[in-house]
Amino acid sequence: MNSSASCCILTNQVSAPIPPVQYGWGKIGQTRAVAPLAHRQRVNVLGALRHDGQLIWTNQQRPTTRDDVIAFFDQIAAQPHKVPRIVLIDNAGIHKGDPINKKRRQWAKHGLYLYYLPPYSPELNRIEILWKHAKHFWRRFVAKNGADLLDEIQSLMSDFGSKFTINFG
Known part of the structure; x- marks a missing residue:
């Protein structure tokens, strides 16, 4: 492989309008209990982070399937390039199997x-x-419904690299 080859990393991420409870307080001797919430709207994001920091992403408001992963890779494969693209991928079930192979x-x-x-x-x-x-840091957790959540996630992903940045170095 050429040392200047682009590198993409893929994963699947789920977001919900209400953040998960990380911890809680309770009286000594009493077990903390939380009533289950009604089903909430979720947004799944498939993303590839290039070595130059560019984020390629797509989202849907339903569970991500292997077919979604294949379509995402097809989209990346179809993009013009000068060097080979190497995708580092985790071992999630939707990233493996005969259709992927x-x-x-x-x-x-x-x-x-x-x-x-x-x-x-x-x-x-x-x-x-x-x-x-x-x-955990960029989300504002102000979404009250699925449409607001979708808008917030799309804004976060679109603004990565300008408004939202990470120094990996």
Whole structure:
């Protein structure tokens, strides 16, 4: 591989209008209980973070499937490029399987190569840092419904690199 090859990292991220409860207080001797919330709107994001910091992303308001991952890679493979693109990908079930394996040859013909990270090693996936910042630091948690949440997530992803930045160095 050429040392100047682009590098993409893919993952799937889920966001909801209400943040998860990280901790809570309770009286000594009493077990803390939380009533379950009604089903809320969610937004799933598929993203690829290039080595130059450019974020390629798409989202949907339904669970992400292997077909979505394949369509996302097809989109990346179709983009013009001068050097091979290397995709580092985690071992999520939707990132693996016969349909993905069958597409790998086609993507390789377009200069897109998949390499899996070792199992249980999210710390090696740079985009995980981006997801953490987006979920815990950049979100304002003001979305009251699915449409507001979608607008907020689209704004976060669109503004990455300008309004929202990370120094990986």
